[in-house]
Amino acid sequence: MDGLARLWRSTVGRKALVAASGLLLWLWVVLHVAGNLTLFSGPAAADGYAASLRRTPGALWAVRAGLAAAAVLHVAGVVSLARAARAARPRHQAQARRASTVAARTMRVGGALLLAFVVYHLLHLIGGFFHPGFHPGHVYDNVVGGLRPTWVASIYLAGAGLLGLHLFHGLWASARSLGIWPDRAARRRRPAVVLVSAAVALGFASVPIAVLAGWLR
Numbered sequence: 001m002d003g004l005a006r007l008w009r010s011t012v013g014r015k016a017l018v019a020a021s022g023l024l025l026w027l028w029v030v031l032h033v034a035g036n037l038t039l040f041s042g043p044a045a046a047d048g049y050a051a052s053l054r055r056t057p058g059a060l061w062a063v064r065a066g067l068a069a070a071a072v073l074h075v076a077g078v079v080s081l082a083r084a085a086r087a088a089r090p091r092h093q094a095q096a097r098r099a100s101t102v103a104a105r106t107m108r109v110g111g112a113l114l115l116a117f118v119v120y121h122l123l124h125l126i127g128g129f130f131h132p133g134f135h136p137g138h139v140y141d142n143v144v145g146g147l148r149p150t151w152v153a154s155i156y157l158a159g160a161g162l163l164g165l166h167l168f169h170g171l172w173a174s175a176r177s178l179g180i181w182p183d184r185a186a187r188r189r190r191p192a193v194v195l196v197s198a199a200v201a202l203g204f205a206s207v208p209i210a211v212l213a214g215w216l217r
């Protein structure tokens with residue numbers, strides 16, 4: 001805890017914490033996409049997978065607590081770094097300010113919308129809110145029935161798109177700002193960053209698309 005507080009006090013330390021918590025959330029998101037793909041193997045596979053996660057409640061709640069802590073650290077770090085950058089920027093660098101603000105604002109607005117999506121998603125598929133046919137434990141039916149209205153599937157498609165953009169910007173920005181990749185190496189790795197971010201977004205989007213197309217019913 002002491003080490004964490006010491007890291008938090010310096011800008012580089014806070015950047016490292018934002019990047020590390022982002023990476024943790026990234027890894028979890030990849031596991032979530034893999035879990036979602038069990039939906040394509042039918043109700044028994046999807047419901048069985050969800051049930052297997054609940055069989056070890058201790059581990060499930062430890063992962064949930066870790067995720068929540070990482071999310072809080074990530075958002076608090078981003079907000080605090082943005083405030084520090086605004087305070088430190090010389091007034092005469094108006095153009096640089098405008099350019100960096102557009103990228104940073106896109107990332108912040110996108111991040112806030114993504115957070116709003118996650119809250120809606122948890123209420124919808126775990127809480128059963130705004131979901132007339134919800135039955136706890138029937139994950140396959142809850143997903144397929146819940147995403148059948150086009151407007152709901154559109155929200156999930158938008159969530160997948162937002163996540164893809166956020167992953168891309170986040171991975172790119174943290175590798176650059178922490179100096180993990182020197183300029184030339186970063187440019188060479190950009191297509192790989194685009195590819196993995198797009199693969200995760202497509203993995204998430206595949207579910208609402210399959211429900212809308214009638215492949216999952």
Ligand code: HEM
Nearest residue numbers: 036050064118121125126139143156159160163204205207
């Ligand atoms: C777009 C397609 C998505 C589908 C079809 C989907 C589906 C699901 C399902 C079926 C569950 C588990 C419900 C249960 O266990 O009863 C779940 C949980 C969850 N999802 Fe998603 N999800 C999607 C996107 C996302 C995205 C983009 C995020 C975050 C960036 C996300 C974050 C979560 C979280 C935090 C949980 C709770 C996990 C837990 O139980 O601890 N989901 N999702």
